[in-house]
Amino acid sequence: MILRDLIRDLFSAALSDLAAQPVQARVENARDERFGDFACTSAMDNRLRELCGVKNPREMATKIIERLQALSVGDIAKKAGVRAATIDDIFSKVEIAGPGFINVMLQNDFLYAFTVTANAEAASYGRSQVEEPRNIVFEFVSANPTGPLNVVSARSAALGDSCCNLLEAVGEKVSREYYVNDYGxxxxxxxxxxxxxxxxxxxxxxxxxxxxxxxxxxxxxxxxxxxxxxxxxxxxxxxxxxxxxxxxxxxxxxxxxxxxxxxxxxxxxxxxxxxxxxxxxxxxxxxxxxxxxFLSMQQADLESFRVRFDQFFRESSLHESGAVLKAAEDLKAYVYDDGGKKVFRSTDFGDDKDRVIVREDGRPTYLLADIAYHHTKIQRGFSHIFDIWGPDHHGYIARLAGAVKALGYPEDRFRVLIAQQVNLLENGQPVVMSKRTGKIITLRELIDEIPLDVVRYFFIMRSFEAHLDFDLAEARDTSEKNPYYYVAYAHARIRSIVQKAVERGVYAGSIPEKAPGDLEWSEERRRLLLLIARFPEEVREAALSFEPHRLIVFLYQTASALSRFYGLRENKIIDLDASTASTLLAVLQGVAVCLKRGLGLLGMEAPDRMDRAAEVDTE
Structure with a gap:
């Protein structure tokens, strides 16, 4: 279940009751956790206030809270997969702040239920199901088969594979495709x-x-x-x-x-x-x-990089079947002759000039072959087409998007993501690479020198739009200064703590269904509860926004929260009573589930043991 969806549904029910018609509330994560876990901002919406006949935002917020507290939440909670009879079973605090924000704090017992779920679901925790799954063809890498894969292609591979993993985790149907330019x-x-x-x-x-x-x-x-x-x-x-x-x-x-x-x-x-x-x-x-x-080598390197494809689609097959020249006929309404050339009227779709698709001698241009290829995606019944291209292809988007639209495909269902340039550095100094001079840093060379998990982490930790400075010296560092190891050590530390607790008889391994009523949920303990509960939401948001780096940020924040937790004497498991120790160990294992699942969705492993983590003492 997605926690924010439940909060939104509760506020939507209250708001709909106030407006006497269905209304969708706006709910977001609280900007400052000191004031709450979530915030509803609907009271500041002029349109909604007019609908409810209320002028003042704070007065509107007061009325929303009154309806919220009167709700029968059973059906809404059941739909979300949780148990709650009243609003007080979910919220410990609901208050108005500023011009009309409604801040809410969740009950600790309610949050702890997510820890129980995380431990029970383990390898599937974080999965959800979008209401209307899309049939997606996701094309990425598609490097020319004229040499080994370089680091730019490697970054596209890591980003594309992570996006596909995330989309599948939220219930989308995804076909991974590599376009082989084996012609011309x-x-x-x-x-x-x-x-x-x-x-x-x-x-x-x-x-x-x-x-x-x-x-x-x-x-x-x-x-x-x-x-x-x-x-x-x-x-x-x-x-x-x-x-x-x-x-x-x-x-x-x-x-x-x-x-x-x-x-x-x-x-x-x-x-x-x-x-x-x-x-x-x-x-x-x-x-x-x-x-x-070269294609065989690329396939082997991608497999070693934990990247899989459902199909390698050869451009040559389009030419052999006649599909390329036929694509010009399919675009006929938008094609005109110009001195023996056939020209696609791409300016009708926002391009800066029209584009030649068939030369004077009858040979098709690369653009026409690309149009034919994307036409096959439409013909194969995919509802959405997503591509990852390199940083030198910005100008190509308008003409191909125009062609896809001209073929009758909905404009909003075709999207190109540009993976920006990778700058390889060594101690801050550029590493020169060029296919033509032979000075090339390949994917294979990179993962032979740098651990695969580190390479994938570095490639994913920035957004598509951000240029990436990949410093080889930083990547070789195995200390916690390396962000991948910081997260990996967090997972290994938890495994070490749990193992020692079991060995010393402090923990029998079972997950308490409820936390002790007298357990003190300090800020550090409660922070872990909230992160576990928010994990499915982070997976969904990262998937639907094509932002795998967002999950990287979340995992790093979780590792930081864990560091603060076990840095306090009050959280030394060996010193606690059996009930409190078992509950906190369940929370730690829930955190480990999130770390392992999050890294796994991004194509990385979470080791159970690392030398430094093994030195952590529960005392």
Missing amino acids: NQVTLLGVSCLFRTLEQEGIPVKFAVKSESGAVHPDGPGLPFPAEAYHGEYLKEIVETIKGGIVIPVKEMDRLRDLAHGNLKESDLSTKVFNDDLEGIAALFGKAAVDQ
Whole structure:
């Protein structure tokens, strides 16, 4: 159950009674916990006051409270899955503050019931069910299969996977999809790059362009000019070792290329002297084989990163089926001819100019292929389409969103989330990375050096819109200065405390259904109760707002609250009577459930034992 929903439903019932018609109350978490747990702000709504015939906000608040206290709450509480007969079973305090805020404090016994639930549900605690589940296709990562996954793609993977986990936790139906761009010029260039690396390994000299004022220029002297716009990364050497055995370059062709390499060739000579139909065909084979190999590597890296996909959708399948050019026909009402080109009238949908979708020679543009791909999402019956794109794709949103709308899909059901840039640092200094120069920090390299849980935590702890400075030195730190370890140690400490309590006979392991009537709920103890109760709400809010970082913040706050709790002598379990000790241990285990579940939903583990946590003494 979602705690805030119950509070809202109670105030809505009171407000509806006052207005003599159904009215939805506005309820929010209290901004200052000293004044309450939740606040209803409906008394300050001019429209609602007019509806109720009340002018003054404080007078309106007074009337709402009168109706609230007269409520029969049984049915509302039952719907929420809790037991309560009167409003006093739920609220310990209801008071007006400021211009008309209604602050409420929850009964401690009522809050403790959530601790019992958390311990009972454990691995499923925090799950809820949206009223109208959506059938969502969530596309993320979709990195070009021309190299290993880099850190920008890795961040998209962590964010996308976390969003999908959260959406599923609130009852949405989610299909995770990766779009494989295995068609077009980039695949051609990849094939050429692999061909040249193979020739290099076979002893045929190649030469690389160097930067100059006039651009990239190949030096004079022998060697086949490695195309300047091709992929130069050292990682291609490993790829060609894997794939070249299945591709035969005829001896005659090798001899021809070896002879050419002795001359002083320029890049312009590639099309006239070096490449012929046979060599272009061989390069195409290299391109296809390299794409398959890179895709296999990406899939393995994603699996190691605890990221799963339901489908890897290949762009090539769209071209082979004719779906790409057919998409231009489906957009016909918004397509016009311009000098032999077909142009999509994207300005009708807010784009800054119309976009070519079919070139003069009949070849489709990348945009048309993307439109065709999204058309398949519509045709496959998904009610909502969500994509995560990189930071250089802002300008692309309007044209694709316009095309989706032109295909008849509701505008509010397509959304693009932009995952901002990752800046890799080492002790505050930038780490340079570039696919073309070969200086690349890959996902695999990152998780080989930094624990996977830490990597995911760092990638998720900022919002989509925020640039992320990922400092490798900070990530390597295993102390509590590292935020992941701060949360992880909190979980391990609880496990250590519980284990020692059991070993010393202080705790039998059962969860008391009710707290002792004379138990003192200090601020630190009650804070843990409230956090446990709010956990399902935090999961839902993080899911529906696409803000996994929100759950990160909550987990860190929970770990901080736990630190304050066990830092007080009065909470040393070994010194307490059996009843109080059992109740507080139940609360601690409820906190552990939230920490473990929260980290799990974000693709991280909560260890039961860590060296420093094991040193914690219940005394």
